[in-house]
């Protein structure tokens with residue numbers, strides 16, 4: 328019997344793996360990270376159409392980097408799935424602190440799937456912007472610590488999202504759909520997400536549009552505010568509130 332705590336995740340009857348199907352692109356699913364993603368994500372994260380727009384992953388992105396990161400995100404997903412398993416006899420959906428599915432996969436006609444990207448939800452890492460308006464690097468850590476210390480399920484947490492998609496799948500509406508699906512089908516009902524901040528590098532028109540189409544509002548633009556992989560970049564900050 329399927330654990331009701333997984334709702335609205337479905338379960339692959341062959342593998343037992345939970346997944347979330349995108350609302351509109353029904354052949355695209357999100358699953359927990361798999362060991363095989365260690366290698367599958369490397370070409371994507373070394374492609375300038377992807378990595379030039381990402382602050383986090385180092386460049387070049389190596390197998391070692393990938394193993395390290397997969398270890399972190401797989402542990403997060405596994406922990407939530409274990410919590411849901413432990414609560415399986417509770418008929419009321421519990422509130423959790425992570426989304427257990429984040430690896431985007433395109434399901435092929437024969438039922439196999441290919442890795443096409445990632446959409447992660449995390450607590451906001453822009454403590455430098457959580458002060459009174461100006462960029463405040465001195466208090467970045469303190470603001471982030473405060474946000475990180477708020478209990479799971481509390482509506483005052485500021486959340487964030489980060490994403491990338493294989494260039495072969497760009498501009499087909501996939502990430503717009505994925506953001507909406509993750510936010511509305513898991514983030515709001517299962518994590519009690521009510522407030523989000525996301526940031527995009529200045530000039531990242533695709534990412535801006537993905538968020539604007541999902542009801543995010545531009546609340547700040549910061550020129551030349553950080554150095555990433557040897558380049559000075561500006562940031563646009565967008566906010567979403569549950570209404």
Ligand SMILES: CC(C)(COP(=O)(O)OP(=O)(O)OC[C@H]1O[C@@H](n2cnc3c(N)ncnc32)[C@H](O)[C@@H]1OP(=O)(O)O)[C@@H](O)C(=O)NCCC(=O)NCCS
Nearest residue numbers: 377380490491492497498499500501502503532533534536
């Ligand atoms: C940003 C990214 C995730 C967008 O994913 P996507 O699935 O291609 O986006 P969508 O197809 O949902 O596009 C949403 C809108 O943006 C437009 N768009 C997408 N890419 C664009 C680009 N490079 N330039 C201008 N507009 C773009 C689309 O045409 C669409 O507009 P429309 O609804 O008016 O037709 C993808 O381009 C990507 O992986 N980029 C590299 C990594 C990255 O930037 N991640 C985000 C970091 S903040």
